[in-house]
Amino acid sequence: MEQITIKDVAKACGVGVSTVSRAINDHPNINEETKELVLKKIKELGYVPNNSARNLKRSEGKAIAVLVKGMTNPFFNVMIKIMEEDIISRGYTMVLQHVDPSEDEADVALELTKEKRLCGIIFLGGIVTRRGSKLGLLNVPYVVSTIGAPLKGVHEEDYSSVAVDDEREGEKATRYLLNKGYKRIAIFAGAKDDTSVGMLRLAGYRKALEEAGIPVDEDLIMYLPKDNEEYSYYTGYSSAKRLIEEGTVFDAVFAIADVMAVGACRAFLETGRKIPKDVAVMGFDGIDLTRFYLPSITTVAQPIKQMAIETSRLLFEVIDGKEHRHLVFDAEIVERETT
Amino acid sequence: MEQITIKDVAKACGVGVSTVSRAINDHPNINEETKELVLKKIKELGYVPNNSARNLKRSEGKAIAVLVKGMTNPFFNVMIKIMEEDIISRGYTMVLQHVDPSEDEADVALELTKEKRLCGIIFLGGIVTRRGSKLGLLNVPYVVSTIGAPLKGVHEEDYSSVAVDDEREGEKATRYLLNKGYKRIAIFAGAKDDTSVGMLRLAGYRKALEEAGIPVDEDLIMYLPKDNEEYSYYTGYSSAKRLIEEGTVFDAVFAIADVMAVGACRAFLETGRKIPKDVAVMGFDGIDLTRFYLPSITTVAQPIKQMAIETSRLLFEVIDGKEHRHLVFDAEIVERETT
DNA sequence: ATAATTATTGGTAACGTTTCCAATAATTTA
DNA sequence: TAAATTATTGGAAACGTTACCAATAATTAT
Numbered sequence: 009m010e011q012i013t014i015k016d017v018a019k020a021c022g023v024g025v026s027t028v029s030r031a032i033n034d035h036p037n038i039n040e041e042t043k044e045l046v047l048k049k050i051k052e053l054g055y056v057p058n059n060s061a062r063n064l065k066r067s068e069g070k071a072i073a074v075l076v077k078g079m080t081n082p083f084f085n086v087m088i089k090i091m092e093e094d095i096i097s098r099g100y101t102m103v104l105q106h107v108d109p110s111e112d113e114a115d116v117a118l119e120l121t122k123e124k125r126l127c128g129i130i131f132l133g134g135i136v137t138r139r140g141s142k143l144g145l146l147n148v149p150y151v152v153s154t155i156g157a158p159l160k161g162v163h164e165e166d167y168s169s170v171a172v173d174d175e176r177e178g179e180k181a182t183r184y185l186l187n188k189g190y191k192r193i194a195i196f197a198g199a200k201d202d203t204s205v206g207m208l209r210l211a212g213y214r215k216a217l218e219e220a221g222i223p224v225d226e227d228l229i230m231y232l233p234k235d236n237e238e239y240s241y242y243t244g245y246s247s248a249k250r251l252i253e254e255g256t257v258f259d260a261v262f263a264i265a266d267v268m269a270v271g272a273c274r275a276f277l278e279t280g281r282k283i284p285k286d287v288a289v290m291g292f293d294g295i296d297l298t299r300f301y302l303p304s305i306t307t308v309a310q311p312i313k314q315m316a317i318e319t320s321r322l323l324f325e326v327i328d329g330k331e332h333r334h335l336v337f338d339a340e341i342v343e344r345e346t347t
Numbered sequence: 348m349e350q351i352t353i354k355d356v357a358k359a360c361g362v363g364v365s366t367v368s369r370a371i372n373d374h375p376n377i378n379e380e381t382k383e384l385v386l387k388k389i390k391e392l393g394y395v396p397n398n399s400a401r402n403l404k405r406s407e408g409k410a411i412a413v414l415v416k417g418m419t420n421p422f423f424n425v426m427i428k429i430m431e432e433d434i435i436s437r438g439y440t441m442v443l444q445h446v447d448p449s450e451d452e453a454d455v456a457l458e459l460t461k462e463k464r465l466c467g468i469i470f471l472g473g474i475v476t477r478r479g480s481k482l483g484l485l486n487v488p489y490v491v492s493t494i495g496a497p498l499k500g501v502h503e504e505d506y507s508s509v510a511v512d513d514e515r516e517g518e519k520a521t522r523y524l525l526n527k528g529y530k531r532i533a534i535f536a537g538a539k540d541d542t543s544v545g546m547l548r549l550a551g552y553r554k555a556l557e558e559a560g561i562p563v564d565e566d567l568i569m570y571l572p573k574d575n576e577e578y579s580y581y582t583g584y585s586s587a588k589r590l591i592e593e594g595t596v597f598d599a600v601f602a603i604a605d606v607m608a609v610g611a612c613r614a615f616l617e618t619g620r621k622i623p624k625d626v627a628v629m630g631f632d633g634i635d636l637t638r639f640y641l642p643s644i645t646t647v648a649q650p651i652k653q654m655a656i657e658t659s660r661l662l663f664e665v666i667d668g669k670e671h672r673h674l675v676f677d678a679e680i681v682e683r684e685t686t
Numbered sequence: 687a688t689a690a691t692t693a694t695t696g697g698t699a700a701c702g703t704t705t706c707c708a709a710t711a712a713t714t715t716a
Numbered sequence: 717t718a719a720a721t722t723a724t725t726g727g728a729a730a731c732g733t734t735a736c737c738a739a740t741a742a743t744t745a746t
Binding site for chain 2: 060088101105119
């Protein structure tokens, strides 16, 4: 199957290659009639521009890379799907790449831009490289989504972001539990030395307790172990198990990700605890499953779809020459059966 | 940030561009010493080959497209992640693209190959185009994963596949329920005129009943509505609701996807039914959630990871010039609390 | 009617690779 | 020692685009 090139089209139309090129690219300097003719012929011949050649010439690929840390989380799936739709509909390709929790996403991104000629990057989750990272070396626009704190070592005008105010939402969640009358609230946070959302939500937790005049019991804070930092059913489950084993008294759990909340529920119910009578459980994210799990799980629901839409929109804004922006969304506490 | 080209490297080394090219591509006709020198300089200068140029010349991009139908299903997520690892580790790019249930994936694929110069395609789920499809026009190797029946209108030697024997597994599942003593087994199948896994599993269901001498009650077969054919919590939930409303007597449900089983459980528990006392629930796929859901869900567990590994392996085999193959895996019934 | 502008056009040089081909240097064989 | 082979090399032509430039045709202004 031979490829049909712009030359074939030109020959078929009896015009020059540049005319065909102009027709394809909506160039102003072309007669409407010739353009129509060319476009018709193109359809007839089934011609599709060769992207490699185009990218080579334009020295810019029509591709957006999406780097995800923690792909297991269904939260990201929904986002990816929505962003993909937008990316494709604008004629771009989405290159998806996971990055291991132990990897530096700035390194991965840097490598990628060199070989791939991307015209934008979306970071989903993670960004452990916050402290003075190599992100500044990136010469393509990027937006970080679901990260939380502003990136250190990078100017605010040099990237876009969309997120909820994780600290405030963590505080809100904790206060909600406090208002419900829970006194010994455990929190399932992220990895200890991490800088991502988990730690921010934890900070909010501390703040809420402090404001309520309740001293923070460090035994109630369950960090994720170094060897498995991913938010998953499993880490939620084992955190709960660990909490039980350690014998710490608790009457509620705030898991900083829904998937962990699910795992926690399983552990509690398995060990004969009633939810929410013996222990309340609260999640964070607002994935579908919290609605369908039984008991349905109270959660801090992020406006996932909207955030996804804005994430890609923000990126394309910058590609189109506009300024970088930082969007902060409000999350909403959805009360369900676990509290 | 100017791009460093092969010319710069050549100049820096005092050699010709072709020598540099040879060094990069492990060409045999090059002196070991010069090669080392070049490689050292390359690292020094931070040179990375330009993919577009390379693809243009080789007229083959080092990219694998993964087309997924039904991205919401976590089953595919796990597969995607595993395949991606393999794809990246071999130096290829993974281009992920969802295809809407209403779209023809062969069309999408065809379009993609023309503009992207892919060197392989992986189809995940779907392939409604089974009847005499345009798949034959594809001039890149492809493998269909999780599809089930052999593709019609395409020679077996022209593509690879990995799957379980969906009909047999459906039969196995149904027989398992029958052996457990359930008599009125409802099945949540796919869309009625679909040709994908759902219908095969349904065929197995029919076969099992027939063999047991039980006439099939068509009222027990819940097809997915035309406007929402995706396997999801929601479609499982609403199928269950519909079944209840219709007043059909049933004592077990076989959902052809775990996510649907989860939704069904929710609906049954919500309406005061006990699982498995009033109704047994059985899923298919073997996603993590079935373990962590409460009650944990009996399922026909596919060897997801292995299937994912083999899927990309099969593709690269063909890329490396080997023959196409068809792999059939065995699924395993994992008995849990819902039966 | 002529000059000046404007609207279209085709030709061609890049873009950064790979790969064939011929050229040279190094080695082996006769 | 000359001839034949082999191991390395550099040069240059592609790959399919885009975009600049000059050329032509059509229009307007003088």
